[in-house]
Structure formats: C-alpha cells, structure tokens
Amino acid sequence: MKYIDEFNDPDLARRLLDEIHATVTRPWALMEVCGGQTHTIIRHGIDQLLPDAVELIHGPGCPVCVTPLDVIDKxxxxxxxxxxxxxxxxxxLRVPGTDRDLFRVKGEGGDVRVVYSPLDALDLARKNPDRQVVFFAIGFETTAPANAMAVHQARRLGLGNFSLLVSHVRVPPAIEAIMTAPECRVQAFLAAGHVCSVMGIAEYPELADRHRVPVVVTGFEPLDILEGIRRAVRQLERGEHRVENAYPRAVREQGNPAALSMLEEVFEVTDRNWRGIGPIPASGWRLSETYRAYDAEHRFDVTGIRTEEPAVCRAGEVLQGLIKPTECEAFGTACTPRTPLGATMVSSEGACAAYHLYRRMPGGPAQRGSRIPREELNTVG
Incomplete structure (x- = not known):
C-alpha cells in the first residue's frame, strides 16, 4: 500500500540507523513534539535502536493530555x-476531571455522544432544534479548521442551538515555553507533520534561530521518524540550526491556504493554560467576536469551577519531558488505562498510554540504560 508499506521497509530502516550511528560523536537530546510520533517510537522500539548518545524526549504533543483540568470540569x-x-x-470520554469523567456523566443520565467529526454534531443540532448541542473542540492546529468550518456553517444556517467548547492550542508557543524553561535539555525538535500540513513552516525559522536548535518536520511512520532523527543529528553535529521539511509528501511551506483563511475568520489567538505545564502566552485560539455567540463557555455561563489534580500523578512532568512515564510511582499500579490518574494514560497519543500499551514497565528490559538486542525488539517491518 503506497505511503504505508514503503515507510516500514526494514532494509531502509537499517541503512538510516547505520548512518545515525556513524554520524553521532557526542550526546544529543531530541524532542518529538507529537504524541503520534511518540507511539511510533515506542511501538517499534526506535529509541532502543538508536545510539546510546541519542536521547528522545517525549514532548507535550497530545492535545487530549494538555487540555486543562478546568476545561474538562466545564x-x-x-x-x-x-x-x-x-x-x-x-x-x-475517559479523561479524568477533578472527580469524574464524561463516561460517568453519561452513566448518570447525561446525553454524551461520541462523534467522528464536528459536522456530525452540527447535523445533530439540525435534527434536534429543541436541544442544545455542544461539541468539545480540542486539539492542535490540525483539527482546528474542521471545527472552524462547523461553527461557520452553524452561523450560515442560523443554528442557534449549536456551540463549541473550545480548547485549541498552538505548537510554536509551546516550543518557545519549553526552550525558555530553566530545566530544558532539548537540543533539537522533530516537528509534527500534520500541524505543519495546515500551518506551514513559517513560524519555525525564528524559533530555530533564536534558540539555535534544529527543527525537522517529520511524519509518523517508522522511516519518517528515523529520517527526521538522521537530519536533526546531522545538523547538531555540524553546529547548524535550520528548519528542514522531511515530510514533503504532506507539508508545503505555505501550509493550506484555505484552512488558514477559515482559521483567521473564525478564531483569534489567546493565552492558554496547558494541563501539567501551566499558562503559555498566545498558545491557543478562541472564537472571534463575530462567532462569540457560539462559545459554550459564554452560553452556559460556567463559573465557580474548582479543580484538583491527584497529588501522586506526575503527568505534568511527563508532558514537559522531565521524566519518562515509568519514573512516575503510580505508573502501571494506581494509574492504568482502566483507572487513569492523568490524561497521558488515557489518550491514544499519550506517552504513558504508549509505555503501558507496549509494555515499557518499571524495571523492565526495554527501559533506557538496559537495552535488549535489536532482533528481540518490535522493530519496523
């Protein structure tokens, strides 16, 4: 299958790995921004196949994980x-709020429905004019255009019973926050290809220059990740800090003009609080004044929310790349996919979920510093 099988070729993977091994002369720490990339890395054991000197730090690139607790409670x-x-x-549905989740609300009688597109929610609003239909609009830049289109259509159709609960976040300000944190060890970034397919790469050169870090835009198949690592390591070894597009089959420098136009019309940039990280200036979107009537927070006047994170949960440190999931005392014991304490254990892109799914358990042989032979890994192909 084109663009699937050819990006899982084990022979090409070995060649890329050999080149990475031959290039590295000193320790380097790279951060993959997207949780989808994290799952590919852990599933295929890519981090275990790299030279000991190359460390992959898992970034905050899971929109479910970084949706702030107060928004979940709202x-x-x-x-x-x-x-x-x-x-x-x-x-x-299973992301924990302060004392419950959406599954529990559904079990207690709330009309909570899983949809596959915001346009599905819009259709429900058309078919149920006597009900208020709210779509939970979360995500990075990738999902924002579809959500913008839904509210744009609602306004055009005059659907006064449709609204969005918006918690959209933007990646470049998060990279800025990571690089300016005192404890930052990141020396290069693997940027999220799906985000750049919408937004383009215009915001990244300034970040690369200011912080002197390579930024390589990558896809999500094993060879995409290895090629991104290869390019990032090559730049680091040469003392370079450029933006490279290693995902040209999906990403254009200018992004998607139609999507960008829709975003500019419907949303405006705002400060956002990231769960486990804290407030990041200009790191999110909210509905613009023209579309403010479709903002669920305003429509339902949700106030007086008091939040409380579980004291034992260290998901915030995982999201910042300060610890690996297995370094959290609750991982795999008090915190599992069935009994999650943090969103990183629930989301399909969460780092804790990846470690649990692919059996990276505390003290196990697949942890960093205790390598297992290449032939025993669930590697590409």
Whole structure:
C-alpha cells in the first residue's frame, strides 16, 4: 500500500540507523513534539535502536493530555445539564476531571455522544432544534479548521442551538515555553507533520534561530521518524540550526491556504493554560467576536469551577519531558488505562498510554540504560 508499506521497509530502516550511528560523536537530546510520533517510537522500539548518545524526549504533543483540568470540569458541568447533547471524540470520554469523567456523566443520565467529526454534531443540532448541542473542540492546529468550518456553517444556517467548547492550542508557543524553561535539555525538535500540513513552516525559522536548535518536520511512520532523527543529528553535529521539511509528501511551506483563511475568520489567538505545564502566552485560539455567540463557555455561563489534580500523578512532568512515564510511582499500579490518574494514560497519543500499551514497565528490559538486542525488539517491518 503506497505511503504505508514503503515507510516500514526494514532494509531502509537499517541503512538510516547505520548512518545515525556513524554520524553521532557526542550526546544529543531530541524532542518529538507529537504524541503520534511518540507511539511510533515506542511501538517499534526506535529509541532502543538508536545510539546510546541519542536521547528522545517525549514532548507535550497530545492535545487530549494538555487540555486543562478546568476545561474538562466545564465540559462535565455542561454535559450533565438537562436539554444538552454533548458531543466529543471518543478519547476525551475517559479523561479524568477533578472527580469524574464524561463516561460517568453519561452513566448518570447525561446525553454524551461520541462523534467522528464536528459536522456530525452540527447535523445533530439540525435534527434536534429543541436541544442544545455542544461539541468539545480540542486539539492542535490540525483539527482546528474542521471545527472552524462547523461553527461557520452553524452561523450560515442560523443554528442557534449549536456551540463549541473550545480548547485549541498552538505548537510554536509551546516550543518557545519549553526552550525558555530553566530545566530544558532539548537540543533539537522533530516537528509534527500534520500541524505543519495546515500551518506551514513559517513560524519555525525564528524559533530555530533564536534558540539555535534544529527543527525537522517529520511524519509518523517508522522511516519518517528515523529520517527526521538522521537530519536533526546531522545538523547538531555540524553546529547548524535550520528548519528542514522531511515530510514533503504532506507539508508545503505555505501550509493550506484555505484552512488558514477559515482559521483567521473564525478564531483569534489567546493565552492558554496547558494541563501539567501551566499558562503559555498566545498558545491557543478562541472564537472571534463575530462567532462569540457560539462559545459554550459564554452560553452556559460556567463559573465557580474548582479543580484538583491527584497529588501522586506526575503527568505534568511527563508532558514537559522531565521524566519518562515509568519514573512516575503510580505508573502501571494506581494509574492504568482502566483507572487513569492523568490524561497521558488515557489518550491514544499519550506517552504513558504508549509505555503501558507496549509494555515499557518499571524495571523492565526495554527501559533506557538496559537495552535488549535489536532482533528481540518490535522493530519496523
């Protein structure tokens, strides 16, 4: 299958790995931004195949994981109200709020529905004019255009019973926050290809120059990741700090003009709080004044929310790349996919979920510093 099998070729993977091994002369720390990239890395044991000197730090690139607790609690409050149909993608239903999740609200009688597109929620609003339909609009730049289109259509159709609970975040400000943190060890970034397919790469050269870090845009198949690492390591060894597009089959320098136009019309940049990380200036979007009537927070006047994170959960440190999931005392014991303490154990892109799914357990042989032979790894091909 084109663009699948050819990016899982074991012979090409070995050649890329050999070149990385031959290039590295000193320790380097690279951060993959996207949780989808993290899952590819852990699933195929890519981090275990790299030279000991190359460390991959898992970044905050999981939109479910970084949706702030107060927004989750607002979602729970709205979803529990009579007359509301609350729509969400499935991976949000088990994200823990302060004392419950959307599954529990559904079990207690709330009309919570899993949809596959914001346009599905829009269709529900058309078919249920006597109900308020709310779509939980989370995500990075990747999902924002579809959400913008949904509210644009709602306004055009005059659907006064449709609204968005918005928690969109933007990647470049998060990279800025990571690089300016005192404990930062990141020396290069593997940027998220799906984000850049929408936004282009215009925001990254300034970041690369200011912080003197290579930024390589990569895809999500094993060879995509290895090629991104190869390019990043090559730049680091040469003392370079450029933006490279290693995902040209999906990413254009200018991004997607139609999507960008829709985003500019519907959203405006705002400060956002990231769960486990804290506030990051200009790191999110909210509905613009023209579309403010479709903002669920304003429509339902959700106030008085008091949040509390579990004291034992260290998901925030995982999201910042300060620790690996297995370094959290609750990982795999108090915190599992069935009993999650943090969103990183629930989301399909969460680092904790990846480690648990692919059996990276505390003290196990697949942890960094205790390597297992290449032939025993679940490697590409």
């Amino acid at each position: 979602a729970l409050e709205i979803a529990a109200r009579p007359g509301v149909i609350f729509c969400s993608f499935g991976d949000m």
